[in-house]
Amino acid sequence: MIHVLFAPPMAAWRARLKMRSHFHYVLCLSEAKGMDISMKLEIEDLTKQFQDVTAVDGVSCTLTTGVYGLLGVNGAGKTTLMRMLCTLLRPTAGRILWDGQDIFALDGAYRRILGYLPQDFGFYPDFTVRDYLHYIASIKGLRPAAARKRTAVLLQQVGLAKVENRKMKKLSGGMKRRVGIAQAMLNDPQILILDEPTAGLDPNERIRFRNLISELAQDRLVLLSTHIVSDIEYIANEILLMKDGRICISGTTEDLTAGMPEQVWLVSVPRSEVVSYTKRYKVSNIKTLHGEARLRILSAEKPAENAVLEEAMLEDVFLHYFGERAGGENAV
Amino acid sequence: MYSCIILEKGPVVKMRYKKRTDFGDGMRQVYFEIKKVFGGTRSRMALLLLMLLMGVTFYFAMSVEYVNEEGETEAGFGAVQKLRAAQKEWSGDLDVEKIGQVIAENRRINETPEGRSEQLKESNIAYGWKQGIAEIRNLLNCSYAEGFREYDYYRADSLSEAEAGSFYHNRIRLLEEWLAGEARDQYSGAEKAYLTGQYESLETPFYYDYRKGWTQLFEYAPTVVMITMLFLGYLVAGIFSNEFAWRADAVFFASCHGRDRAVSAKVWAGVGIVTGIYWIVMLFYSTVVLGYLGADGWNCPVQTEFGDWKCFYHLTVWQKYLLIVIGGYIGCLFMAGLCMLVSARTKSAVLAVMVPFVLIFLPSFLGNLESAAVNKILGLLPDRLLQVGAALGYFDLYTVGGRVIGAVPILLVVYGILAVAVLPVVYRCYVRS
Structure with a gap:
């Protein structure tokens, strides 16, 4: 009897077949590097309403292998979208398909290939790091022996091997986040969803975390939500800009900057004129130098005689689409 | 990537293996x-x-007291042992003869100088002698009470051996009187019959220990x-x-x-x-x-x-x-x-x-x-x-x-x-x- 969850080409898996017990054979696709596995997460006209509020409004897109950055201000609907992708919320309308099948119909089979780090990552305060990961491994369907091996590998990878016996409640914020990413990776997921993974981390931790995500992102679909532009810029292959529950634009950083209808200008002005410029233009940066200020301005036209054209960055795109709301809490 | 292909030799084997592993994971x-x-x-x-x-x-x-020959109260495991020994002497079927013996023993103790004394110490000594029959004496107080819901601690003291024969019958009689009087409206006829039946069918004499x-x-x-x-x-x-x-x-x-x-x-x-x-x-x-x-x-x-x-x-x-x-x-x-x-x-x-x-x-x-x-x-x-x-x-x-x-x-x-x-x-x- 053959039970196939996600069937790869026969020749490929036969070559990597391993005997687990006398009657039980397992093929781990993660070991089959280079195998052509088509992974496709299709979001079709997805809508989620909470009474009068439409948190996600007719979102449609297709995600395959790679790192996707979901960028938007607070309240844009990022978390709601991600919670639907994790089967935590049922959509009011629309469908989410994994390789053509509805993820809610796939149920546990879909969650088996899912890794999720929620924005508000909670844990069991009195569990040690190791116990916590072993528990999550067990509810993710890993056998104890596999869980032990995987936990050891991930603890090394996230740099927490030395604190594996420390209680979760005694970890620092950064350490907790790293445990969070480790738990998301326990089942070696094909889909990794990270909701604001760097929120609240200090600059060092953030850099470390970004690198870790990049390292873990190979050969899987990673959807990373944040309102911190620099995080996305560093690690995402493709960016989805979300505003008022909709994906307003998507593409690579280059696509987005190139497609921006405004240009970026660098202007040096007396400090007394700064207020006047901020009222007339979208100013993405103000730097004060020896009595004068250097402004980074988004404008379709040259804002001043001495304005110099600059190369646009993702932050400028963010400012263009989100305007003043882009300067909301925690944004960088 | 944990999607996996599982091959099994046959459905029976798969079921057995899966059950075992699922059970282990569940535990x-x-x-x-x-x-x-x-x-x-x-x-x-x-x-x-x-x-x-x-x-x-x-x-x-576990707090049990025993009153010794001197009328002093003892506690602890020694007291338990003494109380046990005293009550064990009266173990057996509570038949007419045994009830009569308890009534006689109770009267005998009451008629001693200690039993009649109003001095605390002497009363305690008399109480100490009654400890062996104390539980049965309580049953007498219930059985020979004025009414079904009455309890008179001294009722046993006024009994004679001749009354021993009605010990079990009293229990049924008092119930019937109560059902016909005070509890007349509380139970249906079937319920009254059930209660009386339960009382009458209870096997007597009771074994006491x-x-x-x-x-x-x-x-x-x-x-x-x-x-x-x-x-x-x-x-x-x-x-x-x-x-x-x-x-x-x-x-x-x-x-x-x-x-x-x-x-x-x-x-x-x-x-x-x-x-x-x-x-x-x-x-x-x-x-x-x-x-x-x-x-x-x-x-x-x-x-x-x-x-x-x-x-x-x-x-x-x-x-x-x-x-x-x-x-x-x-x-x-x-x-x-x-x-x-x-x-x-x-x-x-x-x-x-x-x-x-x-x-x-x-x-x-x-x-x-x-x-x-x-x-x-x-x-x-x-x-x-x-x-x-x-x-x-x-x-x-x-x-x-x-x-x-x-x-x-x-x-x-x-x-x-x-x-x-x-x-x-x-x-x-x-x-x-």
């Missing part, structure tokens, strides 16, 4: 759920407090069960809601087994905690009390204890004990199940922990209403399961399918079914969270 998840409950300092403190309260209850349950261990065990059993239940309520209240309180629900429900096996593990953990703690407490309590005071008298009818003299159930002491512990377990399981249901539904441990308090203490307030209809309902509330010993003494009768039946069997069956039935409801409720 592991139950273990972690239990660890979540007991991992916290508060739970450990609660357990410590439970042990402390149990210690105090055990102390009172020293049974202080059981008496003390039964007296404090409701306290032990209720305290245990309140602590169990506290422990299981957070099993479901704490996932939300700790904000761990997102990872939990987004995991492969987050909406099936992991939820089952929570339910089983709750059942495991209730079962484990309840039986540990009850067996420890029983072992300590009976080990200290003795388990003699296990085969006596419950009516040999003056508190159960009027009991209409035909039970031995051992059977009453079984009903108390099984009833207590069913009650705890049912209340804990409700507690978990509230926890799963409301996601609030505070509301959940209130469930046992409400179920235990609300009937006490309603009991003051003194309405026959209310009493009928109260007789079937789950708090009765925590005090089956007392419930056996209540005249709560119900007609089921044309048959009159006491409350205790109904409680055991109905709540036994409900305790099991509530578990899948808890599961479904949480899975849909």
